[in-house]
Amino acid sequence: MDAEKRITLRLPADLHEWLVAEAKSAHRSLNSEIIYRLETEHAAVADAKSP
Secondary structure, eight states: OOOOOOOOOOOHHHHHHHHHHHHTTTOOOOOHHHHHHHHHHHHHHHHHHHH
């Protein structure tokens, strides 16, 4: 990552709880879990768009 941006993110409580549990099981912080999931999805979308 070249530059970082801070955002405020509002999540439904159940989604937050699920992400926290997923992060814990993967030994990641909540922030790292969210970034991991967004980057994974971004890569999948980019791959799907490639000819």
